[in-house]
Amino acid sequence: MLEIKPIFNSLFRSKAGAILLVLQIAITLAIVSNSLSIIKDRMDYLQTDSGYSEQDLFQISTSVFAKDTDLLYLLEETERTLLGMNGVVNASFMREVPLSGSGSSSNFGNKPLDQNESEDYRSVNTAYTTTPASIFDTLDMTLIEGRFYTDSEVLKFNGDGGDLPTQVVVSKHYLDEIYPDGDGLGQFIYIGNSPIEIIGVVERAMGPWPKSNRPLNFAFFPIVDATGSQKFVVRTEPDMREQVMNEVEEVLLAQFNQRVIMNIQGLDDAKREYQASDILMLRMLVILIVLLVSITALGIFGMTVFNINKRTKQIGTRRALGARKSHIIRYFLVENSILCISGMVLGAIGAIYLGQMLFEHYSVPAFSAMYVVYTAIFVLIISLLSVLFPANRAANISPSIATRSV
Amino acid sequence: MLQMKNISKVYQTEKVQTHALRDFDLNVDEGEFIAVTGPSGSGKTTFLNIAGMLESFTAGQYMLDGVDVGSLSDNARADLRNQKIGFIFQGFNLIPDLNLFENVEVPLRYRGIKSSERKERVMHCLEQVGLASRIKHLPQQLSGGQQQRVAIARALAGEPRFLLADEPTGNLDSLMARQVMELLEQINRDGATIIMVTHDPELARRAPRNIQIVDGQIADFTLYQKPTAVPVASVAGA
Ligand SMILES: Nc1ncnc2c1ncn2[C@@H]1O[C@H](COP(=O)(O)OP(=O)(O)OP(=O)(O)O)[C@@H](O)[C@H]1O
Ligand SMILES: [Mg+2]
Numbered sequence: 216m217l218e219i220k221p222i223f224n225s226l227f228r229s230k231a232g233a234i235l236l237v238l239q240i241a242i243t244l245a246i247v248s249n250s251l252s253i254i255k256d257r258m259d260y261l262q263t264d265s266g267y268s269e270q271d272l273f274q275i276s277t278s279v280f281a282k283d284t285d286l287l288y289l290l291e292e293t294e295r296t297l298l299g300m301n302g303v304v305n306a307s308f309m310r311e312v313p314l315s316g317s318g319s320s321s322n323f324g325n326k327p328l329d330q331n332e333s334e335d336y337r338s339v340n341t342a343y344t345t346t347p348a349s350i351f352d353t354l355d356m357t358l359i360e361g362r363f364y365t366d367s368e369v370l371k372f373n374g375d376g377g378d379l380p381t382q383v384v385v386s387k388h389y390l391d392e393i394y395p396d397g398d399g400l401g402q403f404i405y406i407g408n409s410p411i412e413i414i415g416v417v418e419r420a421m422g423p424w425p426k427s428n429r430p431l432n433f434a435f436f437p438i439v440d441a442t443g444s445q446k447f448v449v450r451t452e453p454d455m456r457e458q459v460m461n462e463v464e465e466v467l468l469a470q471f472n473q474r475v476i477m478n479i480q481g482l483d484d485a486k487r488e489y490q491a492s493d494i495l496m497l498r499m500l501v502i503l504i505v506l507l508v509s510i511t512a513l514g515i516f517g518m519t520v521f522n523i524n525k526r527t528k529q530i531g532t533r534r535a536l537g538a539r540k541s542h543i544i545r546y547f548l549v550e551n552s553i554l555c556i557s558g559m560v561l562g563a564i565g566a567i568y569l570g571q572m573l574f575e576h577y578s579v580p581a582f583s584a585m586y587v588v589y590t591a592i593f594v595l596i597i598s599l600l601s602v603l604f605p606a607n608r609a610a611n612i613s614p615s616i617a618t619r620s621v
Numbered sequence: 622m623l624q625m626k627n628i629s630k631v632y633q634t635e636k637v638q639t640h641a642l643r644d645f646d647l648n649v650d651e652g653e654f655i656a657v658t659g660p661s662g663s664g665k666t667t668f669l670n671i672a673g674m675l676e677s678f679t680a681g682q683y684m685l686d687g688v689d690v691g692s693l694s695d696n697a698r699a700d701l702r703n704q705k706i707g708f709i710f711q712g713f714n715l716i717p718d719l720n721l722f723e724n725v726e727v728p729l730r731y732r733g734i735k736s737s738e739r740k741e742r743v744m745h746c747l748e749q750v751g752l753a754s755r756i757k758h759l760p761q762q763l764s765g766g767q768q769q770r771v772a773i774a775r776a777l778a779g780e781p782r783f784l785l786a787d788e789p790t791g792n793l794d795s796l797m798a799r800q801v802m803e804l805l806e807q808i809n810r811d812g813a814t815i816i817m818v819t820h821d822p823e824l825a826r827r828a829p830r831n832i833q834i835v836d837g838q839i840a841d842f843t844l845y846q847k848p849t850a851v852p853v854a855s856v857a858g859a
Contacts, residue, residue, distance in 0.1 A: 218730060225718030228759070532714040535675055536775070537703020537731040539696050614675040614702075617714055618666050618787050 222550050233554055236518055240558025240594060243511045245565035248590035249573060249582060250500045256580040257497050261490060263430060265314060266386075266419030267354055269483035271304075271450050273460055274312045278444045281473030286441035287373035289471060294349070296470045297447060300462065302455030305353040308439055309448045311344035311423055313354075314486040318342050318423030323404040323411075323434075325393050339393045340429060341385070342422030345438035351384070353450050354420070359387060360400045361415035364437040372440040379406055380436040384415040388431035404434075411436075425486060426493065448482075456481060511594070512601040515554075519547055519605040523612075530609055531616030540610035547606035548599060555598045562594075563587045622783070622814060623649040623672065628681035630667050630837075641667040643837040645681070649816065651782070654809040656828035657818045664837040665818045666787055672816060673706050673785045674698045686782075703731050707776030707813075709786035713768040715760035721747065721771050722756035728779040746774035750804065766797030773804055784808065786817040790824060802827060 226233045279289065290308050297306035311318035324331065324338040331338070350356075351363045364382050383404065390399040390413065403410035420433040451459045464476045480488075487494075523530070530543055563584075570582025628645040631638055641664045649655060659665050670676040671683065674690055683690040686705065693701065707728075708714075715724050725743045734742070747753040750770035752763075760768055769789060776784055786805065790798035802824050809815050819825050833840045 221719055221723045221726075221730075224720070224723065228718055528712075528714065529716050532708075532710070532716065533727065533731075534699065535673065535702060535708050535714075536728040537699050537779070539699045539731075541696075542731060615670045617708065618670055618675065618710060620712075 218546060219549060219553070222546065223553060226550065226553060232518055232521075236514060236554050237558040237561065239511050239514050240555055240598070241562035241565055243507045244559055244562025244587065244590055244594055245569050247504050247507055247594070248562075248566045248586040249569050250504050251590060252570065252582050252586045253573075253579055254497060254500050255586075257493055260426060260430075261493060261497070263421070263425065264419065265421035265425070265482075265486070266356070266417075266431070267313060267421070267482060268450075269314065269486060270481065271453055271456055272354070272448060272482040273451070273456060274309075274315060274446060274448050274478065274480055274482065274485065275463060275467075275476065276444055276446050276478040277467065277474050277476055279474040284473065285373070286445070287371055287439070290439065290441045290445055292470065293445065293447065293467065294347075296467060297449055297463070300459055300466055302451045302459045304450045304452055305349060306447055306449040307347055307350040307353040308441075309344055309346045309350055309353075309446055310440065311342065312446055312448055312482075312485070313344075313421055313423055313433070314425060314482050314489060315423050315480075316485070316489040318344065320422070320424075320427075321406075323393065323406060325402070325404065327405050327408040327410070329408055337393060339389065339432070341389045341432035341434050342424065342427075342429075343383075343434040343436060345380075345436045345440060347439050348437065350435065350448070351417070353448055355450065356420060357418040359416050359418045361413070363415050364435075369437040369439055372438065372442070374442045377438070377440070379409045380411055380438055382414045382437055383411045384417060384435040385413055386420040386431055386433045387416055387418055388429070389434060390416050392429075392432065425489060508594070508597055512597050515551065515598050516601040516605060519551065519602045522550075523547070523605055523609040526609075527612055527616055528620050530612045531614050531620070534612070534614035535617040543610040543612075544603075544606045547602055547609060551598055551602040552595075555595055559591045559594070563591065566590075622651045622686055623647070624682075624684045625672075626682045628671060628678050628683060630664070630671060630676070631679045640837055642671070642678070645838060647832070647839065649814060652809070652812060652814055653830055654806070654815045654828050655817070655830045655832060656825040657816060657832055657834060658820070658822070658825050659834035659840070663834045665834050667837075668834060669785050669787050669816065669818055673708060674702055699731075703728055703779060705781055705783050707779060707781035707784045709769070709772055709776050709784065709789045711788040711791040713760070713765070713772045713792070715768055715771055715775075717760055720757050720759055721752060721763075724760065724771060725775045725778050728775065732779060742778050742780075743774075746777045747771070749777065750774045764797075766793050766800060769793060769797070769801055770804065773801070773808075777808065782813060784813050784815045784817075786815065788818055788820060790819065790821060798824065 279286065294306055294308060297303055320340055320342040322338045322340050324336060326333060326336050330336055347369050348364055348366045363384060368382060370377055370380060393399065393404060394402055399413055400416060401413065403412055419431060421430050422433040424430060460479050463479060467476055533543065566587045567582065567584065573579040574581050625645055625647045628642055630642040631640055645668065657665050671678050722743055725746055726739050729739045729742060744753055747756060750773055752767060752770055790801050793801060805815055805817065817828065825831055
C-alpha cells in the first residue's frame with residue numbers, strides 16, 4: 216500500500232519546500248553528471264600510456280655561449296659523455312622532447328600539395344621531432360613494421376640550414392590516420408610537394424603535448440640540427456636516474472664549460488608539470504561533486520527532520536489509526552522518491568542541455584546520457600539513505616502522542 | 622469484550638515516579654456506552670490509551686476480545702487498533718495536508734482495502750455525519766464541530782466494534798457538543814461499544830454507565846446502570 220496519491224496531494228498543498236528540494240536535486244544531477252563526464256574524459260587523458268618508461272628517462276637542455284664553437288662536434292661529444300656516465304643506458308640529442316609541453320607539429324599530406332583538389336587527398340597533423348638514429352634505443356621504442364633509420368641516413372646540419380628529409384619513422388596512431396587502409400608502410404607523406412618515405416612504424420609514441428587531441432601522433436625525422444639550444448634525452452638503468460641527474464651538470468661542464476646546463480627533469484615530472492592544471496581541475500571537480508551531493512543529502516535530511524517534527528502529532532494519529540512502523544517509514548520514503556524523481560526528470564533535461572552548452576562553448580567532450588543514468592541512481596541512493604534515518608525516528612514516535620499533545 | 626485486571630501504569634521520569642493507574646480493574650461488555658469522569662491528572666487518558674493499545678502498561682492483564690494484549694507485537698497491536706478500535710480525540714487530530722475524503726480514508730488504506738470499496742465506505746461515513754458534500758475541503762476550512770464530525774466519520778470508516786473518545790467535546794461549544802453526543806449515541810445504538818472520557822457532567826449523565834477515576838483507580842460505581850443498547854456483532858450497515 217503506497218499512499219502515492221495522498222502524498223502527492225499533500226506535497227502539492229505545501230509547495231515551497233518541495234519545489235526547492237526538487238530544484239536542488241535537479242541542479243545536483245545536472246552538474247554532477249556533467250562533471251563526471253568531464254572527469255572521466257580527463258582521467259582517460261591523464262592515464263593514457265605514453266609508450267615510454269618515463270621513470271627511467273630525463274631531459275636536459277644546454278645552451279652554448281662561447282662563439283665559434285663547432286656545435287655539431289659538441290653535440291656528438293656531449294652524447295658520448297652522457298653515454299660514458301655510470302648508470303646511463305643511452306642518450307640522444309632530441310630537438311623536441313616528448314611530454315614536455317614544447318615541440319613542433321605540422322600537417323603532412325598523403326599526396327603532393329598540388330594534388331590537394333583530389334578526392335582522396337588527406338592532410339593530417341602530427342607532432343614531429345628531428346633526432347639521431349640512437350633515439351629509438353634511448354626511448355626503447357617497439358618497431359612493429361619496417362625499420363628504424365640508421366646513423367648514415369641522418370642529415371647533419373651545423374648552422375648551414377639544410378635539405379628536407381626523405382625518410383620518416385611514424386607512430387602507429389599517425390600511420391592509421393594518414394593511411395587508414397593499413398598499407399602505409401613504404402608510402403609517402405608530403406611537405407608541400409616533397410615526398411618523404413615512411414620506412415618504419417613504432418607501436419606507441421606520445422608527442423610533446425599529452426592534452427592535444429592527437430597526443431599519440433608522432434613522427435621522427437633523421438635530421439640532427441646542432442644550432443640553437445641542444446636538448447638531450449637520457450635513459451638510465453632502473454633506480455639510477457636520480458644519481459645520474461645529480462651528477463650530470465658537473466660532468467657536462469667538465470667536458471665543456473662554455474655553456475649553461477638547464478632544465479634537468481625526469482620525463483614523468485615533465486608530464487606531471489604539464490598536467491598540473493588538469494589534475495587541479497580534476498580535484499576541484501571532485502570537491503564540487505562531494506560538496507553538491509553532501510549539500511543535497513543534508514537538504515533532504517533536514518527537510519525530512521523538519522517535516523517529521525512538524526508532523527509528530529499526525530504520525531502519532533496515523534499510528535493510532537493502525538499504521539505500522541513500516542507504513543510510517545514507507546510514507547517518508549515514498550514522499551522522498553516523488554521529490555527525487557521529479558528532480559531527476561528536471562535534472563536530466565538540465566544535464567543534457569548543460570552538456571550541449573559545455574560542448575559547444577568549451578573544449579569538453581560530448582556528453583553521454585549514460586552519466587545521467589549513473590548519477591541519477593547514485594543520487595537516488597544517497598537521498599534514500601538521507602531519509603532513512605529520520606524516517607526511522609519518525610516510526611518510533613509513540614502513538615500516544617495522538618492523545619497527549621493538543 | 623474488554624477486561625482489565627490489576628492494571629498499573631508507572632511513568633518513570635528522571636526524579637519522579639508517577640503511578641497513573643494502580644490495580645485498575647474493569648469489565649466492559651459488548652454494546653456498552655461508558656462515560657469516564659474524574660479530576661485532572663487522575664489517569665483517564667492513561668486508561669484510554671492503554672485500552673486503545675496506544676501505550677503499554679507496567680503490570681496486570683488486559684484482554685480485548687479474548688486476546689491477551691500484553692503479549693502482542695507492535696505490528697499486531699497496530700493491526701488490532703486498525704480493525705477493532707476507532708479513536709476520537711479532543712483535538713480532532715485530522716491530518717492537515719489531507720482533504721476530508723483522504724482523512725476518512727486513512728484507516729482503510731492501512732487495512733489494505735481496495736480503492737472502490739474505500740470510496741464507498743468513506744462516502745457512507747461522511748454522509749452519516751452530514752459532510753458528504755465537502756469531501757474536497759481541507760480540515761482548516763471547517764468549524765471545530767465539523768472537524769470533530771469528520772474525525773468521527775474516520776473512526777467509523779473501519780467499522781470498529783470499539784470507540785474510544787478522549788474528551789471529544791472538550792473543544793466544542795455546548796450546541797456542537799450535543800450534536801456530537803447525539804452522533805455517538807446513534808453509533809452506540811447501532812452496536813458499537815463506546816468509552817468516552819468527559820469533563821461535562823451533563824454529557825456523562827446521558828451515558829448509561831458512568832465510572833469515575835480518582836488517583837488511578839475506579840472510585841465509585843454509584844451511577845452504574847445496565848447498558849440500554851442491544852449488543853450487535855458489528856456496526857456493519859450502520
Ligand atoms: N508521558 C508521561 N510521563 C510522565 N507522566 C505522565 C505522562 N503522561 C501522563 N503522566 C502523568 O500521569 C498522570 C495521569 O495522567 P492522565 O493524562 O492520564 O490524566 P487525565 O486524567 O487524563 O487528566 P486530564 O483530565 O487533565 O486530561 C498525571 O499525573 C500525568 O502527569
Ligand atoms: Mg486526559
